[in-house]
Amino acid sequence: MRPVRRRALIVVLPFALAWAVVMAAFAGLRDRLPDPLATHFGADGKADGFTGTGAFLSVVTAVLLGSGLLTLVPALRLTKGLGVQRFAVALGYGMSGLLGYAFASLLFANADASRASRVSQPLWQLGIALAVAAVMGALGWLLASRDVAPETDAGRRAAAPRLPLTKGEVAIWTRTVGSPVLLTVGAGTALLAAVLVPVGRGTEAWLIGMGLIVIGLVCTALARCRVTVDRRGLAVALWFAPRPRMRIPLDRIERATSREVAALSLGGWGYRVRGGGSALVFRSGDALFLTLATGREFAVTVDDAATAAALLNTLIERDRPTAGERG
16 A cells, blocks of 8 residues: 555544444434434533434534544645654544544433433543543554654755845845635634524533634634744734734744645644644645754745745844854
């Protein structure tokens, strides 16, 4: 099996298996289930939320298979192996195990109930779900760790050339970069919240809805940003406003390089913190990498990153004060 297909199979397999398990449980219990189903339980274990069987199956399919498809696309473009993103793979395996067990246990709890309002779900079921998630997460970590592709010459980070700037000459590089993934996630989350808040019951539903709205607004705001390089260093700001913004001063940057990356190899989309550094990931493709004075690394995905790296390296050599000048 080709490496790309094997990696795609590893990534999507737990979601497909979890969906198949839930569908099999539903098929086996179909004649014993009430309609609607009890799908939410209070702290006392008693049912306080209900969903029709058709809607339940739709939610299961959308959540499990939809999550699998979202993780499949970047996996198909990954060239460095799953080992560089084993935390993300392990998280996906853990979530699929948690959701698969939760959905299946709901069906078994509803089995043979004359009315959904009489269904109860003991709190210890949550402990079992977390245990399943931990086992699945460990399996995902193990499978991803075993898939490490050898680095090729094309994958190595090349040193960026310098730009021919004379003393006192001013140069500014700027590009706008967008993220269809963040825009889709933001709009989808906000839409889900808009549906949940009016139909939800109680303070819990309202708080979840408000939280989803905040997440949706943040993702939408970050879906398009402007990246700028000048004598002050690197700055990333929202496309519609100069503030708030992230700035890395020139005196904190040791070196700049560029290379092609897959979004998932940096941990996914948005602001990612990983071992040895952090990144702002908008999409797969060209990326600017900064080696900082602290030894950590910062990356941002943006078009024409090689020019930005070349300008930064030139400004570092020309404009940054030396140790003697600082003294």
